Amino acid sequence: MSAPDTVTEWGTPNLGQTVKITAVLHEEDTPFQHIQIVDSLQYGKMLILDGVFQTSEKDEWTYHEMISHVPLMLHPHPERVLIIGGGDGGVAREVCRHDCVTQVDLCDIDGRVIELSKEYFPSIAKVLLDPPAKLHVHVGDGIAFAKSVGDFYDVIIIDCSDPIGPGEGLFTREFYRSAYKALRKDGLIVQQSESPIVQQHLVHDIYCAMKDVFPIVRSYFSHVPIYPACMHSFMLASKVYDPLTAEISRKAPEPMRYYNEKIQKSCFVLPNFYKECLLEGKMSF
Amino acid sequence: MSAPDTVTEWGTPNLGQTVKITAVLHEEDTPFQHIQIVDSLQYGKMLILDGVFQTSEKDEWTYHEMISHVPLMLHPHPERVLIIGGGDGGVAREVCRHDCVTQVDLCDIDGRVIELSKEYFPSIAKVLLDPPAKLHVHVGDGIAFAKSVGDFYDVIIIDCSDPIGPGEGLFTREFYRSAYKALRKDGLIVQQSESPIVQQHLVHDIYCAMKDVFPIVRSYFSHVPIYPACMHSFMLASKVYDPLTAEISRKAPEPMRYYNEKIQKSCFVLPNFYKECLLEGKMSF
Numbered sequence: 001m002s003a004p005d006t007v008t009e010w011g012t013p014n015l016g017q018t019v020k021i022t023a024v025l026h027e028e029d030t031p032f033q034h035i036q037i038v039d040s041l042q043y044g045k046m047l048i049l050d051g052v053f054q055t056s057e058k059d060e061w062t063y064h065e066m067i068s069h070v071p072l073m074l075h076p077h078p079e080r081v082l083i084i085g086g087g088d089g090g091v092a093r094e095v096c097r098h099d100c101v102t103q104v105d106l107c108d109i110d111g112r113v114i115e116l117s118k119e120y121f122p123s124i125a126k127v128l129l130d131p132p133a134k135l136h137v138h139v140g141d142g143i144a145f146a147k148s149v150g151d152f153y154d155v156i157i158i159d160c161s162d163p164i165g166p167g168e169g170l171f172t173r174e175f176y177r178s179a180y181k182a183l184r185k186d187g188l189i190v191q192q193s194e195s196p197i198v199q200q201h202l203v204h205d206i207y208c209a210m211k212d213v214f215p216i217v218r219s220y221f222s223h224v225p226i227y228p229a230c231m232h233s234f235m236l237a238s239k240v241y242d243p244l245t246a247e248i249s250r251k252a253p254e255p256m257r258y259y260n261e262k263i264q265k266s267c268f269v270l271p272n273f274y275k276e277c278l279l280e281g282k283m284s285f
Numbered sequence: 286m287s288a289p290d291t292v293t294e295w296g297t298p299n300l301g302q303t304v305k306i307t308a309v310l311h312e313e314d315t316p317f318q319h320i321q322i323v324d325s326l327q328y329g330k331m332l333i334l335d336g337v338f339q340t341s342e343k344d345e346w347t348y349h350e351m352i353s354h355v356p357l358m359l360h361p362h363p364e365r366v367l368i369i370g371g372g373d374g375g376v377a378r379e380v381c382r383h384d385c386v387t388q389v390d391l392c393d394i395d396g397r398v399i400e401l402s403k404e405y406f407p408s409i410a411k412v413l414l415d416p417p418a419k420l421h422v423h424v425g426d427g428i429a430f431a432k433s434v435g436d437f438y439d440v441i442i443i444d445c446s447d448p449i450g451p452g453e454g455l456f457t458r459e460f461y462r463s464a465y466k467a468l469r470k471d472g473l474i475v476q477q478s479e480s481p482i483v484q485q486h487l488v489h490d491i492y493c494a495m496k497d498v499f500p501i502v503r504s505y506f507s508h509v510p511i512y513p514a515c516m517h518s519f520m521l522a523s524k525v526y527d528p529l530t531a532e533i534s535r536k537a538p539e540p541m542r543y544y545n546e547k548i549q550k551s552c553f554v555l556p557n558f559y560k561e562c563l564l565e566g567k568m569s570f
Contacts, residue, residue, distance in 0.1 A: 020300075
């Protein structure tokens with residue numbers, strides 16, 4: 001397949017990130033989205049959904065470690081974990097490293113993301129290629145999946161694309177109410193919640209929607225180089241445990257490339273503009 | 286002046302950041318560098334030196350607050366501050382907010398950056414336009430300036446461009462030795478030290494060079510949206526005060542848009558890859 005020299009993601013209509021590529025390895029339209037897999041010189045192979053950079057071989061751990069270990073370490077004894085989205089397997093890989101976790105359900109709406117990740121991203125999809133007994137992969141609608149259970153999961157991780165396209169319903173109060181019911185009485189949920197720099201209105205909206213359903217909602221960040229403006233937010237909503245005050249007694253799996261014990265707390269220390277965006281909806285950029 | 290539609294900075298040969306612009310407001314070659322000032326839709330007016338995005342109206346405080354207040358708050362009573370580079374006036378603006386500071390020397394090699402900043406970036410250059418009595422602006426070589434004094438400054442801030450071009454000499458052991466001598470016996474110096482994601486070798490080299498001269502060297506970060514990969518590192522070298530353990534008793538000036546009391550500590554909590562880059566020279570990207 002012939003390749004253009006570069007691929008650009010327009011994170012906003014006025015801001016682009018461009019990577020030089022050597023090949024378009026795969027491209028298809030599924031019933032849910034347009035999938036591209038390219039080989040880039042900066043970040044290795046990259047998964048692009050509907051034109052949005054999703055993950056890459058070289059930077060994927062900046063996202064997968066932080067969306068997984070921060071909520072799992074906050075819970076004192078997580079046993080059952082639900083991952084919605086996450087078809088590339090990166091979150092499942094990190095979650096399965098926790099020995100106390102006995103059941104991991106992964107539910108992605110697009111089976112093609114799962115199959116292509118196994119083929120093109122074996123280092124990310126390694127638990128999909130060689131699944132441990134505790135991992136169960138479901139192809140289907142995560143919203144319906146969450147609705148079908150009650151009082152069951154300790155941690156739910158929403159590893160979805162942007163709230164435009166197949167991920168849209170995962171950002172609603174209705175979905176958060178289903179997730180609340182699907183969680184045990186001390187359960188918690190985390191969701192990727194876009195950039196606090198170039199998608200400030202979304203960060204505020206997600207915070208407000210979660211705050212209507214859960215008593216504790218805190219935001220934290222990771223640096224994800226392939227995402228627009230690179231500072232990426234996560235929203236953690238919890239019934240009992242508060243990341244700002246909780247004592248963490250368990251030891252995290254090792255080794256880690258991004259996460260460490262001190263980051264468990266420091267990632268919740270937000271610059272003023274980010275706090276103002278979150279709590280007041282103030283736009284700084 | 287007619288304008289192209291976009292300006293792209295190639296942070297590495299394989300990674301570009303592109304902003305849509307409405308005008309090139311100014312362009313000239315000085316004896317030191319190529320200066321461009323553009324009006325961008327995403328970040329407002331932007332200063333570009335030798336093709337590298339330096340600062341913008343909308344994101345400048347993410348850099349200027351963090352390079353200024355972290356070292357100034359670490360020092361229990363900073364009186365005399367030297368800024369090398371910083372011709373746009375943003376660091377001087379933040380430093381002058383500290384009432385305990387009685388003398389601020391700003392030494393930039395390129396007088397045209399100072400003049401153009403006053404004309405095009407009045408919000409950044411406000412203390413250059415209306416200088417308080419304690420601010421003294423010098424146009425000249427910062428290396429020679431630092432060499433000319435001994436046992437004088439409490440804090441030195443190196444707000445320079447990349448170590449290619451006019452900033453090159455500011456990244457050498459020889460310069461750090463001059464800076465050490467120019468500082469009082471409990472003085473400290475901070476320098477912008479590039480991206481721990483896309484300029485990992487530089488971050489390690491700067492750390493090693495400073496560590497040969499100063500007993501305490503710590504790195505911290507800010508998120509600067511216009512810089513490559515947006516995570517930007519600073520290197521703080523100190524004779525006495527250690528940012529990891531120091532108690533901060535003074536109150537910082539208010540209001541701040543990025544900096545706060547908790548960030549004074551949390552900005553030194555580094556992801557594993559960053560620590561490994563710093564201490565071991567390990568490249569993760």
